[in-house]
Amino acid sequence: MTIEVRVPTLGESVTEATVATWFKKPGDAVEADEMLCELETDKVSVEVPAPAAGVLSEIVAAEGETVSPDALLAQIADGKEATSKSASAEDAPQKPKEEAKRADAKPAEAGGKGGGKSVDVMVPSLGESVTEATVATWFKQIGDEVAADEMLCELETDKVSVEVPAPAAGVLSEIIAKEGTTVDAKAKLAVISEGGTAGKSAAQEAPGDTNGDDADDVESPGAGPETVSERSASDQEKAKADVEDAPSARKAMAEKNLSRDQVQASGRDGRVMKEDVAKTASKPAEAKAKSGDKPAAPRAPASADQSDREERVKMTRLRQTIARRLKDAQNAAAILTTYNEADMSAVMDLRSEFKDAFEKKHGVKLGFMSFFVKACCHALHEVPEVNAEIDGTDVVYKNYVNMGVAVGTPAGLVVPVVKDADSKSFAEIEKEIGELGKKGRDGKLTMADMQGGTFTISNGGVYGSLMSSPILNPPQSGILGMHKIQERPVVVGGEIVIRPMMYLALSYDHRIVDGKGAVTFLVRVKEALEDPRRLLMDL
Missing domain, CATH: 2.40.50.100 (RNA polymerase II/Efflux pump adaptor protein, barrel-sandwich hybrid domain)
Structure with missing residues (x-):
């Protein structure tokens, strides 16, 4: 058979x-x-x-x-x-x-x-x-x-x-x-x-050794200690030149501006692993000493060979895919962005009051992201088209929320997903986001961790971004951009006061989401952040 x-x-x-x-x-x-x-x-x-x-x-x-x-x-x-x-x-x-x-x-x-x-x-x-x-x-x-x-x-x-x-x-x-x-x-x-x-x-085997008897050569009576030592050093240098380091290690070295000689290799046959780069980066003084404290080379004159001033590196598969998918999103969807701003005073006060008790009970810190996830889930139930996707001539509405959380990693941007976020507590969301973030930084994310998202949150504020227009993550129809919290003068009750404000940006697919729905969604997120009690009362 x-x-x-x-x-x-x-x-x-x-x-x-x-x-x-x-x-x-x-x-x-x-x-x-x-x-x-x-x-x-x-x-x-x-x-x-x-x-x-x-x-x-x-x-x-x-x-x-x-x-x-x-x-x-x-x-x-x-x-x-x-x-x-x-x-x-x-x-x-x-x-x-x-x-x-x-x-x-x-x-x-x-x-x-x-x-x-x-x-x-x-x-x-x-x-x-x-x-x-x-x-x-x-x-x-x-x-x-x-x-x-x-x-x-x-x-x-x-x-x-x-x-x-x-x-x-x-x-x-x-x-x-x-x-x-x-x-x-x-x-x-x-x-x-x-x-x-x-x-x-x-x-x-060595190129000229057809019998595979290197060990016999080393142990032969005619080979003195000096000859063996010199030969071993030569073999080690040759082997080191032929060794291919782990791709994740090469990326990490490039990002941290470390040369291979500065990193203590622990992999087989002298391969540099990602963990080796992390150890070296955590000891900048030792790394600097290893490099010999050589002064920086003088700037090359304009007439110098251009190849000495540029470096051509092949894009990783991840970077190629990111580039292609982002461009595909712009070509396929009718992307439009609407903006609003939120006073973060209530969330910050709530965190300050309960952060110690929260961490003591749940074993995880209370961050901002859980508030945004809960606020978005609340708004998505009211405006379901933002949580839907287009499939040919059909619109597929999702009766659940799988929240994608964009994470910057050494390898590039990835979007792990918190599954069924709308049914999880603040503590469960914080724990899962923390675990996914750590796996992303360590290069341990699996495809299962990044599949099935229905909506995405991107936090450019951690890098200092004050305002941006995020690009959709197809086939999703919406993505929320968080930004830096910055104190600004605002008018409250007819008076000018200083408040911690954050700009919010919602990019959406205008083919399925109308302007009214997009604005309504963003207003509901703003209301939930400015008065978190609305989340408890389902208002």
Whole structure:
């Protein structure tokens, strides 16, 4: 019996994916739910598990191909048919490059493959709307011994970085998707031989060493301490030059203006990890000392080589997606912005009065964001079109509020979502926003954390913004912009007084939201902030 492997659900707004990496090849035995391949979309990478046990008899969509939802990816043969197809697949010279890779890994396979089985390393779950990812960094080489759940490589999507753990202990016998390869959510990344012992891979041997006997050379009687030391230093420098640091670490170094030499690497083979950059950044004095306190180079004259004054860096997948989606939003929606201002005195007084008791009882600080979330939920129930979306010629009204909260991270802007915010308390909202914010800063957000939003709040005030016009987050129809709280003279009861004021901006899709509805929404938010008791009384 032949079992079809098809593209899984990619999300309601995702129509295609790219086959990033196949972790299995024709003839390989597969277990039920074992990862077969990885698909990459413009959001995240999606893993494709085996629907049943058997042998992978055919790969229909090769790596790099673009596929649509429910498209046929491969076929699995079951029972006797699987056995015969497995034998023919092994005999057929279908992939000479992969055979060459396996030949390079013979030392590792000889140590452990004889009695163990091959386990495919597949692309992990990337989220329902993400169909592809890019293989950013491999932390292991062919022939390396790996432990179960040890990190093998890092994938980069347009939203988050995804770590790929080893599904079993053994030896990494084959790397199918090399660094820089775009893989789909069900692609196969590598193969692990269970029960193997680490052997030296061809990639680890010196270019001129065909026998793999470096250890014998070092221990030979003719090699004195000085020769060994010099050779080790040379090898280390060469290895360091070939090491590819984690993408998240490279981004962090660029943002913090740190050179690689300033960071103490803790990753395998001297790779710099994101945590290493954070540690270095927290010790500016040591980092400065490490750099030698060299004076800044003099400004290059106008006649100098332009390449010395500019730097060209390829955009990350996340930045490319942000750019595309923001432009798509402007092209597709009729975006209009309406403004108002709110006196924040009542909210500030309430926070000041109850912040200690709130934190003592709930274990989280009482911030401004929970007030805005509750105020928006209150207003969205009165003006439901701001919480709706357009789907073709239909308008889809949401009877719930999944509140997106825009967060700036080292990798770029992301929008994690507080699900069913309209049914949560102030404490629950504060806790969830705090957790999502921390995951965003640490690069730990998943696609599940960022899907399903119906309305978004963007807080430019944390960066000092006094006024802005936020752009919609499609397919949503509204986004509220918060801004800096600034004391300004206002007229209250015929007198000029100083009050902490905040400008509010609502950008909305004029195709579905009329001006009356937009203004009404913003006025209700203003009223709730200026008198929070209205939230309790549902007024």
